[in-house]
Amino acid sequence: MTLDLCSREPVCIATNDPLAAAAALISARQNTSAKRLGEPAPSGQQLRAVLGLAAHAPDHGALNPWRFVVVPMAERFRLGEAFARALADRDCGATSQQMEAAREKAQRAPLLLLAVLRAATPGSSHIPDSERLVCLGCAVQNVLLGAQALGFGSGLTSGQAMDSAHLRAMFSLAESERAICFLNIGTVQSPRPSRERPRLEDFVSTL
Amino acid sequence: MTLDLCSREPVCIATNDPLAAAAALISARQNTSAKRLGEPAPSGQQLRAVLGLAAHAPDHGALNPWRFVVVPMAERFRLGEAFARALADRDCGATSQQMEAAREKAQRAPLLLLAVLRAATPGSSHIPDSERLVCLGCAVQNVLLGAQALGFGSGLTSGQAMDSAHLRAMFSLAESERAICFLNIGTVQSPRPSRERPRLEDFVSTL
Numbered sequence: 001m002t003l004d005l006c007s008r009e010p011v012c013i014a015t016n017d018p019l020a021a022a023a024a025l026i027s028a029r030q031n032t033s034a035k036r037l038g039e040p041a042p043s044g045q046q047l048r049a050v051l052g053l054a055a056h057a058p059d060h061g062a063l064n065p066w067r068f069v070v071v072p073m074a075e076r077f078r079l080g081e082a083f084a085r086a087l088a089d090r091d092c093g094a095t096s097q098q099m100e101a102a103r104e105k106a107q108r109a110p111l112l113l114l115a116v117l118r119a120a121t122p123g124s125s126h127i128p129d130s131e132r133l134v135c136l137g138c139a140v141q142n143v144l145l146g147a148q149a150l151g152f153g154s155g156l157t158s159g160q161a162m163d164s165a166h167l168r169a170m171f172s173l174a175e176s177e178r179a180i181c182f183l184n185i186g187t188v189q190s191p192r193p194s195r196e197r198p199r200l201e202d203f204v205s206t207l
Numbered sequence: 208m209t210l211d212l213c214s215r216e217p218v219c220i221a222t223n224d225p226l227a228a229a230a231a232l233i234s235a236r237q238n239t240s241a242k243r244l245g246e247p248a249p250s251g252q253q254l255r256a257v258l259g260l261a262a263h264a265p266d267h268g269a270l271n272p273w274r275f276v277v278v279p280m281a282e283r284f285r286l287g288e289a290f291a292r293a294l295a296d297r298d299c300g301a302t303s304q305q306m307e308a309a310r311e312k313a314q315r316a317p318l319l320l321l322a323v324l325r326a327a328t329p330g331s332s333h334i335p336d337s338e339r340l341v342c343l344g345c346a347v348q349n350v351l352l353g354a355q356a357l358g359f360g361s362g363l364t365s366g367q368a369m370d371s372a373h374l375r376a377m378f379s380l381a382e383s384e385r386a387i388c389f390l391n392i393g394t395v396q397s398p399r400p401s402r403e404r405p406r407l408e409d410f411v412s413t414l
Contacts, residue, residue, distance in 0.1 A: 018232070018356040018357070018358075019253075019256060019257070019353060019356040019357050021228065021232075021356065022232055022260070022352055022353055022355075022356035023256070023259075023260060023353070023356075025225070025228075025229055026260045026263050026349050026352065026353070027260070027263045029263060030263075031265060046226075048407060049226060049230070050226070051407060051410075051411050052230075052407055053229070053230060053233045053234070054410065055404035055405050055406075055407070055410070056233050056234045056236060056237075056404060057348065058238060058347075058348075058351070058363050060363065060365070062402070064405045064409060064410055066410065067409075067410040067411070067412070068410060068411050068412075069411075069412050069413070069414055070411065070412070070413040070414065071414050072413060072414065075414045115341075117337075129337075130324070130336075130340055130385070130387055131365060131387070131388065133337055133340035133341055133344065134322075134340055134341075134343055134344035134347060134363075134387060134388060135344065136341055136344060137340065137341035137342065137343060137344015137345045137346075137347070137348065138344045138345070138347060138348040138351075139344075140265075140341060140344070140345060141264065141265075141344065141345035141348040141349065142233050142348065144265070144345075145229055145233065145352075146226060146229055146230070146233070148229075149225040149226040149228070149229035149230075150225070150226050151225075156265050156267065156341075158267070158338060170414075171414065178337070180337055180338070180341060181338065181341060195269070197262035197263060198262050198271045199262075200255060200258060200259055200262070202271060202274075203258075203261065203262070203271060203273065203274040203275060204258050204274070204275050204276075204277065205274070205275075205276050205277070206276070206277040206279060207276055207277065207278050207279065207282045207377075207378065
């Protein structure tokens with residue numbers, strides 16, 4: 001059974017094989033570079049529904065150790081400046097072309113979200129950052145799958161700017177917070193064949 | 208629209224709302240403590256299908272920075288010994304009752320998988336462990352959702368034994384690898400009401 005999840009046409013499927021339905025959704029999701037994501041983006045209502053799925057991620061200790069920040073188009077210029085300043089901080093010899101490329105990165109996907117980790121602090125729960133990052137990953141995957149179910153493409157981006165003072169200031173991150181990655185979501189402009197995935201024997205063994 | 212994903216009965220759903228179908232799967236997944244997971248476990252074929260979903264997680268740099276190890280019942284006694292020794296190492300005053308409780312933890316869910324991080328090394332890719340842990344989280348979530356689609360319950364467990372020399376030796380972890388969490392999967396013996404989830408306004412803001 002295959003299920004075209006990009007189709008807006010009603011299709012009737014027999015859910016006596018719910019794993020096949022889940023597999024169709026999960027395997028349809030693939031990385032789309034932010035450059036290839038255009039309008040339309042999810043509507044406000046769709047975005048709320050998709051982000052709501054993050055709340056169902058596993059969460060050891062019910063800490064909710066992550067949050068998302070929407071970066072609207074009106075703030076992209078400022079984000080580009082933060083990227084450019086972060087580049088200048090770590091490479092004082094960056095060319096104007098490199099600075100422009102850093103700025104341009106902020107202008108790509110029509111929907112841009114920053115995923116922020118609420119890290120452990122001396123006074124906080126004993127649950128370590130490694131587990132908090134796994135929780136964040138689960139939440140991110142739920143969001144990506146929700147976007148995929150609506151027919152939108154997505155891609156994660158990050159880089160050396162994530163820990164820069166400029167980015168931290170722009171997003172008003174608390175001392176215990178860390179910017180982990182951006183979620184880029186939009187309509188795939190030029191679909192690409194899916195990449196080869198690791199085989200089961202590459203990542204599963206039995207003790 | 209609600210979709211009872213535990214039902215093995217064929218149900219016809221209109222997939223003109225694929226987000227609702229994804230949301231039904233994702234929100235049906237909740238933590239079940241390993242104590243409340245019993246037989247039957249997924250069959251070998253089901254396990255292969257579910258673990259195959261991990262391969263569709265985002266993977267910056269195609270590093271496949273995680274792997275899973277199945278811990279069969281025949282190895283649970285040995286795992287319990289590793290848990291007990293890890294406890295003794297960090298608390299030389301542990302009582303025999305505490306040691307027995309540590310051992311018993313290895314005997315719970317009928318299907319037990321260890322998720323292992325392949326961490327960054329000085330010679331490896333620049334992609335940091337924080338991103339690798341997010342990838343691992345995405346892979347774990349795909350596995351949990353696959354198990355849920357088949358009607359199985361699941362729960363993640365971890366603890367201070369994860370970094371112990373005894374556990375590392377038992378799983379033959381490479382120096383660059385870290386045991387992150389166990390995935391417990393099985394049939395829910397006593398369903399519980401779902402816990403309250405964070406509200407959107409608790410974890411989403413706009414810049």
